[in-house]
Amino acid sequence: MSATSHSARGLALGPDGAREVARTLPEEMPVAITVNGSTQAVMMATPADLEEFATGFALTEGIARPDQIERIEVIDLEQGIEARLWVADEIAEALGARRRAMLGPVGCGLCGIDSLEQALRALPPVGEGARFEMAEIAAATDLLRDHQPLHDRTHAVHAAGFLQPGQGVVMAREDVGRHNALDKLIGALLRAGHDPASGAILLTSRVSVEMVQKTVLAGCATLVAVSAPTAHALRLAEGAGLTLAAFARRGAVEIYANPTRIRRRDTDVA
Template sequence: MRATSHSARGLALGPDGAREVARTLAEEVPIAITVNGSTQAVMMATPDDLEDFATGFALTEGLARPDQIERIEVIALDQGIEARLWVPDQIAAALGDRRRAMMGPVGCGLCGIDSLDQALRPLPELGAGVRFGSDEVVAATDLLRAWQPLHDRTHAVHAAGFLHPGQAMAMAREDVGRHNALDKLIGALVRAGMDPARGAIVLTSRVSVEMVQKTVLAGCATLIAVSAPTAHALRLAEGAGLTLAAFARRGAVEIYAHPHRIQRRDTDVA
């Protein structure tokens, strides 16, 4: 489709003087998500895995379930890329009040939402999910590092990965936007027939409200992140039954909600 990175040259200034440097920069392009020809959102995103992105975005934003998507077309245009979803007409007709035809910066997961009710939508209560050993949770973000080739080249993208208990990382997706990376991962899981309830989602970012919303709506009961949750994200996780693990790095992790899915070692502090 399009390159995900671009080489650029610059001038580095430091205590030892000036020197030329070469860097690989992550690409971001406007990606329009359309449903039956009507634009629902335009987000700046990394131009790969766009079928996954469209599927995951449709699921986590309530546009359409994966089984309601009849086909996906990814069309490159001069001004950007369109990810075109086709669904039954009655599904498309119900999207009027959720239309989000505006540019969304990569750092924002709620751009274009036009009511507080839509921003803080009620979440379903999660099922039992699966259990993890504390060692697995502590190591989760380190395992994800091996699935970040674009980050290794650019140092400018986030990743979201899927961890099975007792196994290695099963899948991951990258994007300049953390929300986009998560949508790509969720879309990839459902398109591959993998049940998000059978593992944990692992993030290279902080845990904001919309990251909890997307995880819960995907049906995954455990979320592991390298950074902190916001206060309201934690409240949502508690209410939905989501196990929330944060600060998973440097051999440690902090559990903030529903710790019953994480089996502690004998050496863990009570």
């Protein structure tokens, strides 16, 4: 497997003059997701946790559930990496309408979708989900910082984490792309036998449409982010019954949708 980071030297310029600096940079490379030999997507991603990435991507993009995947192979090639999924032939044949053939920039999880209907697909309602104390949610993204070793080395990657009531952050994954990190986390949870409905997903990014879509399709009922949601992401969360918390940092949080899963002692809004 390829390295996840790379050392580089640069020249820092400032009021006091110039000095040489050494930095650790995150690695990114094209990762192709193939199903029965047919490419479904090519994403720029951090070359780690790729079996989990493929599993989570397959679920959240409507390709296949984990129990429908017969095997996964991760193959290093000269041009990049292939994560090869093998499923029953009838599943592979049904993928034509959802096929992507693109190079996805790390900031966009929807690039390459070939219809507006696919981009804004209807979401199923989430289940009851887990319940949390407000203090747990407000502290969650700060706790996530202890699970970001690649960020500590590079200061240039996103993370997605999983918070369980009374247990803190029990799992996290990192990637240069925020949606890639989320797919990796979802795949890791499913492969480890953790039910996404038993906790909340944490993000070190804004909440865009695809982050809400992936969270809901994974079966998780609460999404917590360090930054803001987009207006349409909020509308999707409201419609699906997803609890959406934003600006969670330094012991404070703002709840924008379906707040009933978060208990708080005071019931008055200042």
